[in-house]
């Protein structure tokens with residue numbers, strides 16, 4: 124039950140939101156969050172939203188969620204409040220080698236196709252919701268393990284809307300849970316111990332990754348990154364409304380190179396949204412490509428691992 128100041132009585136129950144979220148405040152807050160972050164809280168997630176913001180209401184010395192909405196909207200330090208909110212809303216659920224068929228398709232087929240076009244041109248890969256960094260590190264690992272890091276220049280950009288996640292990705296310290304799907308041999312080859320129950324990726328992987336903050340709900344923050352040859356935008360559209368997904372994908376399709384590939388999460392699909400990209404199969408993975416390019420990318424063939432490459436440098440290990 125909400126008291127007159129919006130504070131719930133019985134507020135110390137585990138999992139119960141501290142503050143009530145009446146209709147008026149819910150709609151205002153839901154819409155402003157969707158506009159600024161893409162994340163859409165429908166009616167079924169109303170109590171989750173109340174739960175997540177209650178801590179921030181208290182931290183700012185406020186007495187209702189409506190007051191917190193006004194703070195986000197009008198306070199002169201509103202950028203800082205948005206950063207705190209995005210950090211709070213971020214779901215840090217990720218692990219190495221998630222959907223390995225996509226990393227395998229990248230390393231065994233896509234990299235070779237770009238190499239064949241121009242071996243000196245850097246292959247540009249973007250991890251668009253990189254969270255704590257397991258995804259970009261897995262990309263680097265797949266390419267290193269197939270020998271590509273010695274053959275061609277590769278640049279991986281890794282971004283997230285949450286500065287807290289990007290800081291953790293830069294720290295690159297991982298516990299046991301992050302390794303739950305990575306084959307043991309790859310773990311021992313590409314990671315080193317960094318204290319009790321902590322491991323870090325070897326420099327051979329991290330030296331090709333550049334981290335930054337970019338919000339997919341703000342076109343200006345990611346349109347240049349969308350020019351990457353390969354985009355991994357996985358398990359973030361599940362939090363967005365359809366209109367936001369369409370806006371983001373429109374920028375991808377405008378900016379992607381002719382044979383750019385977009386990988387999404389396993390439960391994400393664009394087919395019902397009527398966007399300008401089509402689904403193609405590369406190896407055992409599905410990817411989205413520009414309209415008319417499906418048959419071309421589906422003809423790409425694997426480059427056998429260990430194929431000698433003219434001018435290849437010896438493999439470095441650090």
Ligand SMILES: C[S@@+](CC[C@H](N)C(=O)[O-])C[C@H]1O[C@@H](n2cnc3c(N)ncnc32)[C@H](O)[C@@H]1O
Pocket residue numbers: 160161162212213214215216217218221251252253254255258282283284285288337338339340356357358359362388
């Ligand atoms: C569940 S994680 C996905 C991590 C990784 N891509 C994977 O598939 O394992 C979702 C990430 O999306 C980020 N995120 C949420 N809204 C975002 C936005 N508007 N722009 C960029 N990243 C966003 C969150 O901060 C979080 O790190």
